[in-house]
Amino acid sequence: SSELTQDPAVSVALGQTVRITCQGDSLRSYYASWYQQKPGQAPVLVIYGKNNRPSGIPDRFSGSSSGNTASLTITGAQAEDEADYYCNSRDSSGNHLRVFGGGTKLTVL
Amino acid sequence: QVQLQESGPGLVKPSETLSLTCAVSGYSISSGYYWGWIRQPPGKGLEWIGSIYHSGSTYYNPSLKSRVTISVDTSKNQFSLKLSSVTAADTAVYYCARDNSGGVEIFFDYWGQGTLVTVSS
Numbered sequence: 760s761s762e763l764t765q766d767p768a769v770s771v772a773l774g775q776t777v778r779i780t781c782q783g784d785s786l787r788s789y790y791a792s793w794y795q796q797k798p799g800q801a802p803v804l805v806i807y808g809k810n811n812r813p814s815g816i817p818d819r820f821s822g823s824s825s826g827n828t829a830s831l832t833i834t835g836a837q838a839e840d841e842a843d844y845y846c847n848s849r850d851s852s853g854n855h856l857r858v859f860g861g862g863t864k865l866t867v868l
Numbered sequence: 869q870v871q872l873q874e875s876g877p878g879l880v881k882p883s884e885t886l887s888l889t890c891a892v893s894g895y896s897i898s899s900g901y902y903w904g905w906i907r908q909p910p911g912k913g914l915e916w917i918g919s920i921y922h923s924g925s926t927y928y929n930p931s932l933k934s935r936v937t938i939s940v941d942t943s944k945n946q947f948s949l950k951l952s953s954v955t956a957a958d959t960a961v962y963y964c965a966r967d968n969s970g971g972v973e974i975f976f977d978y979w980g981q982g983t984l985v986t987v988s989s
Binding site: 788792794803854855856859861862 | 904906913914915916919927929930963967968969972973974975976977979980981982
């Protein structure tokens with residue numbers, strides 16, 4: 760089982776806004792990072808820290824956090840955003856351990 | 869540009885030890901950062917295996933800790949994973965990544981392409 764909980768699947772209409780959430784006690788103390796993974800490819804970091812995007816990540820991706828919930832928002836979803844998304848942070852023990860959420864399959868309709 | 873490349877056997881027999889190496893280019897491991905291993909069983913999610921600091925300090929997933937060893941070779945600019953007593957449940961794509969974690973920020977910013985390891989006799 761994962762200490763970070765994600766909805767297994769979310770769908771969004773092309774061009775609309777979608778929020779993918781990640782819940783866990785550790786998120787009250789640590790930021791989540793978010794990864795996009797397309798079939799047969801390695802994960803790609805899309806958001807880290809408070810709301811930072813690595814170079815090359817479109818600005819339609821943004822991150823936020825409130826209490827024990829971190830969110831990844833895609834504003835104006837594109838067909839190429841269809842992928843699995845994983846959150847990542849520390850575990851709740853605070854012992855330098857990392858943990859991933861179970862992943863959310865995003866479908867763009 | 870930082871690049872990571874996993875290498876090692878694609879097939880391991882049950883009860884044996886899985887050994888993988890991650891070669892890093894574009895950055896000197898001895899300069900800093902953690903370096904991590906993550907795996908993904910077929911059709912399933914990501915699982916953090918463990919991370920090593922450039923100085924050699926290690927952190928392991930408690931569920932794998934008794935079987936995992938991660939080491940670093942700064943002279944070759946690479947780090948390695950050993951997982952002992954493997955079973956079919958250890959069949960997965962294994963990724964190495966730079967673990968750019970510090971303070972309240974936890975993230976893996978550069979990833980290898982991944983290598984599939986199958987445990988089968």
